[in-house]
Amino acid sequence: MVGRGQKLRCPSQLKARPLNPKTPMKTSFKPSLKLATALLATLLIACVNPPANDYQPQRGQSGKDVIWVPTSPELVRRMLTMAKVSSQDIVYDLGAGDGIIAITAAKQFGARAYGIEYNPQMALHAQSNARAAGVEQQVSIRQGDIFEEKFDEATVVTLYLLPHLNLKLRPTLLKMKPGTRIVSHAFDMGEWEADEKVSHEYAHAFLWVVPSAVQGTWTLQEVDSKAQVQLEIDQSFQRIGGSVTEKGRKTPLLGAELRGDKLAFRYMGLDQQLRSITAQVSGNRMQGVMTLQGGQLPIEATRR
Numbered sequence: 001m002v003g004r005g006q007k008l009r010c011p012s013q014l015k016a017r018p019l020n021p022k023t024p025m026k027t028s029f030k031p032s033l034k035l036a037t038a039l040l041a042t043l044l045i046a047c048v049n050p051p052a053n054d055y056q057p058q059r060g061q062s063g064k065d066v067i068w069v070p071t072s073p074e075l076v077r078r079m080l081t082m083a084k085v086s087s088q089d090i091v092y093d094l095g096a097g098d099g100i101i102a103i104t105a106a107k108q109f110g111a112r113a114y115g116i117e118y119n120p121q122m123a124l125h126a127q128s129n130a131r132a133a134g135v136e137q138q139v140s141i142r143q144g145d146i147f148e149e150k151f152d153e154a155t156v157v158t159l160y161l162l163p164h165l166n167l168k169l170r171p172t173l174l175k176m177k178p179g180t181r182i183v184s185h186a187f188d189m190g191e192w193e194a195d196e197k198v199s200h201e202y203a204h205a206f207l208w209v210v211p212s213a214v215q216g217t218w219t220l221q222e223v224d225s226k227a228q229v230q231l232e233i234d235q236s237f238q239r240i241g242g243s244v245t246e247k248g249r250k251t252p253l254l255g256a257e258l259r260g261d262k263l264a265f266r267y268m269g270l271d272q273q274l275r276s277i278t279a280q281v282s283g284n285r286m287q288g289v290m291t292l293q294g295g296q297l298p299i300e301a302t303r304r
């Protein structure tokens with residue numbers, strides 16, 4: 001306890017004070033103990049909650065493969081909304097910059113978010129921004145090269161790179177789990193056309209849904225009747241076409257669509273009835289339903 005009117009001294013003052021043998025050890029010791037406790041507490045707080053990283057990145061500063069320019073908060077929000085990001089998602093921002101995309105994905109959309117950033121100071125700065133935003137438990141920014149680090153667990157990948165870097169990443173992105181959403185600020189993926197686009201002021205962003213690989217010849221059968229047709233699918237990214245061959249008669253697929261692992265098409269049967277197929281693809285198998293005259297029949301298909 002510090003007595004009334006007694007000032008708490010800093011350690012230097014305490015040292016300079018002449019040692020009076022009449023002074024009880026208790027009175028001179030108590031403030032030191034209090035100070036030591038306060039110092040220890042400050043140290044502990046600093047360890048648990050380190051001071052904000054004071055690195056100040058400059059717009060346009062060089063990066064390994066591309067300079068740093070941040071995506072605007074509103075476009076980030078629109079990009080993540082377009083990708084339908086939710087608490088079920090694992091978002092990876094490749095070239096994370098100050099962490100704005102990963103932090104927004106966590107804070108506003110509830111996702112688990114990672115950033116890969118080559119510049120070590122920038123990576124620390126982004127992690128510090130995540131801490132300041134109160135989402136350090138959900139956001140992890142790691143220093144690394146996007147062309148070397150793994151991100152295959154992502155359900156959503158965001159990019160703000162350059163056209164040739166998008167093309168370099170494209171084969172890796174296309175091998176990701178069907179249904180994974182890719183969102184790129186400003187730059188496209190060459191002939192892999194975007195599924196959706198969003199804009200804010202003069203900035204644009206594109207969305208792709210990684211399609212299942214469905215190219216090939218399939219045997220499609222009605223589960224109950226075992227009636228079979230041959231299904232031929234041609235594929236270019238998510239664009240598909242093809243035909244159904246039934247008892248030697250070939251008819252084109254109508255309105256064929258593929259979004260992630262969801263396939264849909266119609267065809268005219270031999271009986272001149274329009275059949276509508278929706279199916280979920282899993283490797284060399286698909287399962288779904290055929291809608292015929294308002295009724296639904298289970299179907300399955302295997303790739304030959």
Ligand SMILES: C[S@@+](CC[C@H](N)C(=O)[O-])C[C@H]1O[C@@H](n2cnc3c(N)ncnc32)[C@H](O)[C@@H]1O
Pocket residue numbers: 062063064065066067068069070071093094095096097098099100101116117118119122144145146147159160161185
């Ligand atoms: C245009 S900024 C985009 C930042 C952030 N994604 C955003 O949209 O606000 C690109 C970032 O990628 C980083 N970068 C460049 N080449 C990289 C590489 N090979 N691996 C990881 N990060 C890289 C840069 O340092 C920069 O921070």
